[in-house]
Amino acid sequence: MGPLSATASIITILQLTVKVGEGLSDAKDASTDRIQFTTDISNLSNLLVALLSRLGESSVDPWHANYRVALERLKDKISARHGIKKMTKTPLWMYIRDDAERILSRIELLKSLEQIALEMDHFKLSQAIESRVSTLQNDNKIMKVGVDAIQQDQVRQRHRLIMNWLSPDNFPAQHADLIARRQADTGLWFLDSSEFTEWVHGASQTLFCPGIPGAGKTMMAAITVDHLHNAVQTPDVGVAYLYCNYKRQADQTTSNLLAAILKQLVQDRPSIAEPLSNLYDRHQVRRTRLSLEETLSALQSVLxxxxxxxxIVDALDECPERDGTRRRTxxxxxxxxxxxxDIVEEFKDMPWVEVRASNADVTRYVVGKIDRLxxxxxxxxxLQELVQTKIVEAVDGM
Structure with missing residues (x-):
């Protein structure tokens, strides 16, 4: 049954209940059963009106038709009773009681079914409300994730700007190029030395590594950096390095080199780079860079x-001596x-390891390049063995 026909059926039932009620109101007997019947069909009207409000979106089961037929029969019987004068001695209620009892049982069924239907609608409405609330909550969560992503991207962009402003030097790129040219397993003698082990894991704070020109000091520095990155660097253990070059002495001031160290320590640690944020904003207005005092203060805060x-500082001798660049921290x-x-004198009381091209490293290097011969x-x-032997002899630690 569609919504329109169901509505018409309920309207008809409402009209019938009014007529039946009016017919019974004329009855002279006032038995308890009759009064209860009148009350029940009257109360049913409220339930039917409530049902009308939900027919726009739902349909009504055909059992309304059975109830309507029963009411029509009862109405006709009441009307007929009023029209037969000879039966005036028989109370009206006694005349229709059997039909009324059958209708009462149907009223109870109808009331139960209608109440269940209405409660189901309330349940569906509750579900719909909960679903809508859940959808809104999910939308809010999605929106929050989007806003958080935008904010995080802005933070990352600002961090990159601060890093680029802090120091233009790109020592990590230089380091990557050096490691790419390293022959596998070279430098192990240095990493295994007691002096190096004590510097990494012990109490010694300084390790001086002198060597003749061409001994491989820069490569050894790169091997050390790579080892520290893989073996000891953690979120709270920092590694920084400088590859000095005599061709860039004008740029290798104390302030610039310390700024390069500071940059490496906070590059992947935005959470401890906060001291630089205010300095960046202040200097951006004037388009200036950090002073030595500001750099030292920020570095101390990060440390x-x-x-x-x-x-790790490679080629300390290629730094200019002015403004205390070579002084240790x-x-x-x-x-x-x-x-x-003067550099040797500065480190005379410190542990040191002579850097030289070891025979084992030279041999590994030659073996790695045999295919070029x-x-x-x-x-x-x-012949390969002879080549290796003669090259090792000729190198003599260089």
């Missing part, structure tokens, strides 16, 4: 958030240098 920091410092007298060498094992 306070780290349990240990390793700093209170860090785990490793420095390579040529045998320059003439085919006659590749095919002759004895």
């Amino acid at each position: 306070a958030n780290l349990s240990k920091v390793y700093v 209170d860090l785990c410092l490793m420095a390579t240098s040529q045998h320059i007298s 003439a085919k006659c060498v590749e095919r002759d094992g004895d």
Whole structure:
């Protein structure tokens, strides 16, 4: 039954209940059963009116028709009773009681069914409300995730701007190029030395590594940085490094080199870079850079958030001596240098390891480059061994 026909059926039932009620009101007997019947069909009207409000979106089961037929029969019987004068001695209620009792049982069924239907609608409405609330909550969560993502992206962009402003040096790129040229397993003698082990894990804060020109000091510094990155660097243990170059002495001031160290320590740690944020805003207005005092202050603030920091300075002798660039700081410092007298004097009381091209490293390097030699060498094992021996002798630690 569609909504329109169901509505018409309920309206008809409402009209019938009014007529039946009016007919019974004329009855002279006032038995309890008759009064209860009148009350029940009257109360049913409220339920039917409530049912009308939900027919726009739902349909009504056909059992309304059975109830309507029963009411029509009862109405006709009451009307007929009023029209037969000879039966006036028989009370009206007694005349229709059997039909009324059957209708009462149907009223109870109808009331139960209608109440269930209405409660189901309330349940569906509750579900719809909960679903809508859940949808809104999900939408809010999605919106919050989107806003958070935008804010995080803005924070990352600002962090990159601060890093680029802090120092233009790109020592990590230089380091990556050096490691790419490293022959596998070279430098192990240095990493296994007691002096290096004590510097990494012990109480020694400084390790001086002098060597003759061409001894491989820069590569050894790169091997050290790579080892520290893989073996000891953690969120609270920092590693920073400088590859000095005599061609860039004008740029290798104390302030610039410390700024490069500071940049490396906070590059992947935005949470401890906060001291730089206000400095960046202040200098951006004037388009200036950090002073030495500001750099030192910011570096001290960052170091306070780290349990240990390793700093590797390669080619210290290629830094200018002006403004105290070569002075050591209170860090785990490793420095390579040529045998320059004033530098050697500075580190005379510190642990040191001579850097030189070890025979084992040179041999590994030659073996790794055999394929670049003439085919006659590749095919002759004895000749390969002879080449390795003579090159090691000729290198002599350089």
